Amino acid sequence: DAKTTQPNSMESNEEEPVHLPCNHSTISGTDYIHWYRQLPSQGPEYVIHGLTSNVNNRMASLAIAEDRKSSTLILHRATLRDAAVYYCILRDVGGQFYFGTGTSLTVIP
């Protein structure tokens, strides 16, 4: 059973913000929410992670719902280099990662 659900694809115009949603209604209290992205022909790379509070780093922001059943990855200004598949993942206390099917982001010049 999938632990996270994401839209298959999204589009964004270059230099505009992008909000990538993720549902994880069966999340447990100790699961962390991670986001990775996979550029074409590359392995996935870490983007951001959080537990309960919203998080910001140089790449993106992560907004976590109060009930933790959903989260949103925010890219503040999409660039062409942000075109990738974005994975929303739950990581349990044992260190196991549960990848979803990901959202393919297309950035339109």
Added chain:
Amino acid sequence: GAGVSQSPSNKVTEKGKDVELRCDPISGHTALYWYRQSLGQGLEFLIYFQGNSAPDKSGLPSDRFSAERTGGSVSTLTIQRTQQEDSAVYLCASSFRGGTSYEQYFGPGTRLTVT
């Protein structure tokens, strides 16, 4: 510093043959993961090693698949009697189990083609 390396980068094999895929994790990383990615699909978890603990093999699709991690470092994924449906990119990742990140660093993958 050196990242995660995998070899070979590409492997073409005949149906029924055995293959071994190698992963060299980042030095000092205690956790090592194997995933499989079929064309156009997401990542499918295969197996997870954490330190000296027994590996989590829950993702291995059949008993034809096995993996070892020697000396807490290099790992080998072995597929016996390969089938065409085994064709995929096999990705290895390592992480340091500390703090809250558990950030995984992925290798470039091995593209396996079974003819």
